[in-house]
Amino acid sequence: MSTNLENDIKQEVERRRTFAIISHPDAGKTTLTEKLLLFGGAIRLAGTVKARKASKHATSDWMEIEKQRGISVTSSVMQFDYLGHRVNILDTPGHQDFSEDTYRTLTAADSAVMLIDVAKGVEAQTIKLFQVCRKRGIPIFTFINKLDREGRSPFELMEELEQVLGIRSVPMNWPIGMGRELCGVYDRMNNQVELFQGNDHSKIEVRKVEDYNDPIIREMAGDFLHDQLTGELELLDVAGDQFDYEKVSRGELTPIFFGSAVNNFGVQTFLENFLKLAPSPTPRQSTERLVEPTEEKFSGYVFKIQANMNPAHRDRIAFLRICSGRFERGMSVKHVRAGKDIKLSQPQQFLAQDRDIVESAYPGDIIGLFDPGIFRIGDTLSQAGELTFDELPTFSPEIFAKVTVKNALKHKQYQKGIDQLTEEGTIQVFHSTSGFDEIILGVVGQLQFEVFEYRMKGEYGVDIQLHRMTYQFARWLVDDKIDPSKFRINSVLVKDKKDNYVALFENEYAMRTAIEKNPTTKFLEMAP
Numbered sequence: 341m342s343t344n345l346e347n348d349i350k351q352e353v354e355r356r357r358t359f360a361i362i363s364h365p366d367a368g369k370t371t372l373t374e375k376l377l378l379f380g381g382a383i384r385l386a387g388t389v390k391a392r393k394a395s396k397h398a399t400s401d402w403m404e405i406e407k408q409r410g411i412s413v414t415s416s417v418m419q420f421d422y423l424g425h426r427v428n429i430l431d432t433p434g435h436q437d438f439s440e441d442t443y444r445t446l447t448a449a450d451s452a453v454m455l456i457d458v459a460k461g462v463e464a465q466t467i468k469l470f471q472v473c474r475k476r477g478i479p480i481f482t483f484i485n486k487l488d489r490e491g492r493s494p495f496e497l498m499e500e501l502e503q504v505l506g507i508r509s510v511p512m513n514w515p516i517g518m519g520r521e522l523c524g525v526y527d528r529m530n531n532q533v534e535l536f537q538g539n540d541h542s543k544i545e546v547r548k549v550e551d552y553n554d555p556i557i558r559e560m561a562g563d564f565l566h567d568q569l570t571g572e573l574e575l576l577d578v579a580g581d582q583f584d585y586e587k588v589s590r591g592e593l594t595p596i597f598f599g600s601a602v603n604n605f606g607v608q609t610f611l612e613n614f615l616k617l618a619p620s621p622t623p624r625q626s627t628e629r630l631v632e633p634t635e636e637k638f639s640g641y642v643f644k645i646q647a648n649m650n651p652a653h654r655d656r657i658a659f660l661r662i663c664s665g666r667f668e669r670g671m672s673v674k675h676v677r678a679g680k681d682i683k684l685s686q687p688q689q690f691l692a693q694d695r696d697i698v699e700s701a702y703p704g705d706i707i708g709l710f711d712p713g714i715f716r717i718g719d720t721l722s723q724a725g726e727l728t729f730d731e732l733p734t735f736s737p738e739i740f741a742k743v744t745v746k747n748a749l750k751h752k753q754y755q756k757g758i759d760q761l762t763e764e765g766t767i768q769v770f771h772s773t774s775g776f777d778e779i780i781l782g783v784v785g786q787l788q789f790e791v792f793e794y795r796m797k798g799e800y801g802v803d804i805q806l807h808r809m810t811y812q813f814a815r816w817l818v819d820d821k822i823d824p825s826k827f828r829i830n831s832v833l834v835k836d837k838k839d840n841y842v843a844l845f846e847n848e849y850a851m852r853t854a855i856e857k858n859p860t861t862k863f864l865e866m867a868p
């Protein structure tokens with residue numbers, strides 16, 4: 341017989357949708373997020389998120405960097421209710437100075453929304469983020485934005501998704517005209533048209549139709565656009581992929597929605613369809629077993645640690661993704677790595693920068709835990725026994741630097757800082773294998789270096805200087821016997837914190853040559 345607790349958890353899990361929006365800067369992520377929050381009633385005024393993005397009132401001195409750059413260093417979490425669903429949007433920094441946190445945040449999402457600018461198509465940062473989602477096999481939904489501007493043809497964009505990302509797509513709706521000619525979209529799944537009214541695109545009319553040949557569309561859109569629409573949709577019906585829920589669930593097929601975030605056009609239909617199709621929190625693999633979200637016993641893992649959001653304290657916040665059970669304020673849980681029971685008394689929930697104390701939370705939710713220095717990235721908290729969620733992957737750094745300490749007397753603090761900040765995942769540290777104990781720092785985004793430098797000075801009193809190196813790629817080597825002499829041309833061999841060999845390359849050519857010359861060695865993009 342099922343208990344009240346079991347039923348409660350089951351219901352809450354079913355209605356949850358936890359996702360991240362992945363995009364290249366300027367595709368419109370802030371705008372789209374804001375529209376979604378408006379639908380959910382989480383904010384009342386358009387411009388709120390935008391204003392935060394460029395806010396001069398940073399919440400703490402830690403936000404100095406954010407203030408200077410007008411970007412979001414924090415990947416915060418936004419929650420709202422819509423049509424009975426509880427939606428968690430995990431924000432991933434969109435600036436080109438994104439960091440490993442951005443990647444780690446994706447591990448906490450159950451699905452992703454890939455936002456693409458209709459004129460620019462698939463861009464560099466989208467590719468990187470897509471690949472992380474791809475590896476996890478989570479469903480990816482595509483929103484093609486800025487339809488009110490001249491852009492590429494939908495067919496060209498579908499082709500690009502396939503060529504560049506290797507994913508097939510299925511349009512859920514289709515534009516009727518584009519740019520200045522845009523008059524609406526045809527919803528293929530629900531057989532309806534959504535039409536813009538008036539020049540300012542501010543009103544939208546929704547009409548049920550028989551199919552795309554319906555004379556109502558011709559009347560509203562005119563002969564030329566209707567002929568174009570029917571021609572394109574006939575082609576799509578014959579040559580395009582059918583919608584296949586299983587393939588979407590496995591991340592092999594991406595449903596595409598066309599719209600314009602700033603005009604709020606196509607956003608609501610996107611949200612409603614997305615909520616129907618996107619998965620609720622999925623089971624998570626631990627070292628011991630698969631953990632079902634509906635299990636009564638609580639479990640979760642830390643995917644991100646953020647320092648000093650509060651200027652009054654040098655505290656840290658650990659972001660925990662709940663994987664199973666019900667979280668309750670004040671509950672005792674096992675900190676599995678430390679082998680200790682701890683009490684979770686001041687957990688926080690996030691809506692942009694505001695923090696609220698949370699009383700209870702469920703799988704799919706993210707809570708912020710006050711961290712006096714006891715958490716590391718990947719730590720598991722559990723009432724469900726001694727399980728550990730699969731350690732978070734280490735992502736391949738692309739920018740490298742050597743460090744020198746300006747004041748040699750500060751060596752001890754320097755070492756302490758390096759150890760702590762590596763554990764927190766601010767940077768990755770490699771040791772040279774040349775005989776000198778020299779360290780090389782690796783990051784995926786320049787911002788991580790700036791954060792590192794800032795915190796070394798602020799928290800450990802150490803002034804450092806970073807010397808950029810010319811390496812661009814890191815590959816973990818798996819081989820029974822590694823011969824360091826083979827990695828001397830345009831590359832260097834270093835070791836990571838677990839003594840794994842890692843080769844750093846200056847360019848793709850050097851990397852390809854090394855791969856060809858060492859056929860028995862595996863070159864991995866992530867730590868084994």
Ligand code: G4P
Pocket residue numbers: 363364365366367368369370371372390434485486487488489599600601602603
């Ligand atoms: P991001 O978070 O992905 O970096 O993008 P953001 O939302 O800040 O949007 C980038 C720019 O694109 C903004 O213009 C925004 O208004 C615009 N934009 C977003 N959605 C649409 C759309 O559907 N159509 C058109 N035409 N533009 C769109 P901006 O000039 O940088 O800022 P603003 O002064 O207009 O706010």
